[in-house]
Amino acid sequence: MTPLLAIGPAPLALEPIVAAVTESRGEGRGMDGAVAVFLGTVRNHNAGRSVSYLVYEAYEPLALRSFERISTEVTEKWPGVNLALHHRTGRLEIGEASVAIAAASAHRADAFSACRYTIERVKQIAPIWKREFFEGGDVWIEGATADPDDEMARAKAERAACA
Amino acid sequence: MRVTVRLFARLRDITGASELGRDVAPDATIRSVWRQLVAEFPDLRDYERSISSAVNADYARMDQKISDGDEVAFLPPVSGG
Numbered sequence: 001m002t003p004l005l006a007i008g009p010a011p012l013a014l015e016p017i018v019a020a021v022t023e024s025r026g027e028g029r030g031m032d033g034a035v036a037v038f039l040g041t042v043r044n045h046n047a048g049r050s051v052s053y054l055v056y057e058a059y060e061p062l063a064l065r066s067f068e069r070i071s072t073e074v075t076e077k078w079p080g081v082n083l084a085l086h087h088r089t090g091r092l093e094i095g096e097a098s099v100a101i102a103a104a105s106a107h108r109a110d111a112f113s114a115c116r117y118t119i120e121r122v123k124q125i126a127p128i129w130k131r132e133f134f135e136g137g138d139v140w141i142e143g144a145t146a147d148p149d150d151e152m153a154r155a156k157a158e159r160a161a162c163a
Numbered sequence: 164m165r166v167t168v169r170l171f172a173r174l175r176d177i178t179g180a181s182e183l184g185r186d187v188a189p190d191a192t193i194r195s196v197w198r199q200l201v202a203e204f205p206d207l208r209d210y211e212r213s214i215s216s217a218v219n220a221d222y223a224r225m226d227q228k229i230s231d232g233d234e235v236a237f238l239p240p241v242s243g244g
Contacts, residue, residue: 057171059236062222127236143240146240149222
């Protein structure tokens, strides 16, 4: 059975996580009327640079705890949603998926919102870094200072999710 | 007492190690471990205001006290997704 939350070097696929969110409902199986999915993929350009490939690094035990936290936040905000979140590590070529999210719900609005909220929170608090290799060099990309207790950041993720 | 320091991404590049064992004072906090590292690797200073920290794979504030054998991690701004 595919775990709902995972991080590691294996290539990502949507079908297993869609199956995981709908089939792990226990007695509630069949309750879902929508599964929203999101795939983040490696883009061939960034900040005016021609990207060759990315290498992702993670502090895996803390990343998994962050995923658990995000999943709990989602369930608090959208009680009927069942969430799967997988992130890949290691070298990824252009077009490959770095993150895969599936959110199952009785109705589409919550599924879409939970999916969007989850990717925003991953970018805010998951201890994961991408190193961009481009023509002529490489650079670690540095985004947000990770602070899971930053309520402003969380509110921003909720706004992005139209929640 | 002795702690294991974990460093990631650019911080690992600066120190040249993903894991360092360090002796620290008995009343050490995460911040005092960080300052000890900055003294050793001055380029870390640029990250003073943007790092996050964790103890034993759980996010923790810089003023948290640490214990013998703890794993203390310093995290530059994240860029997952």
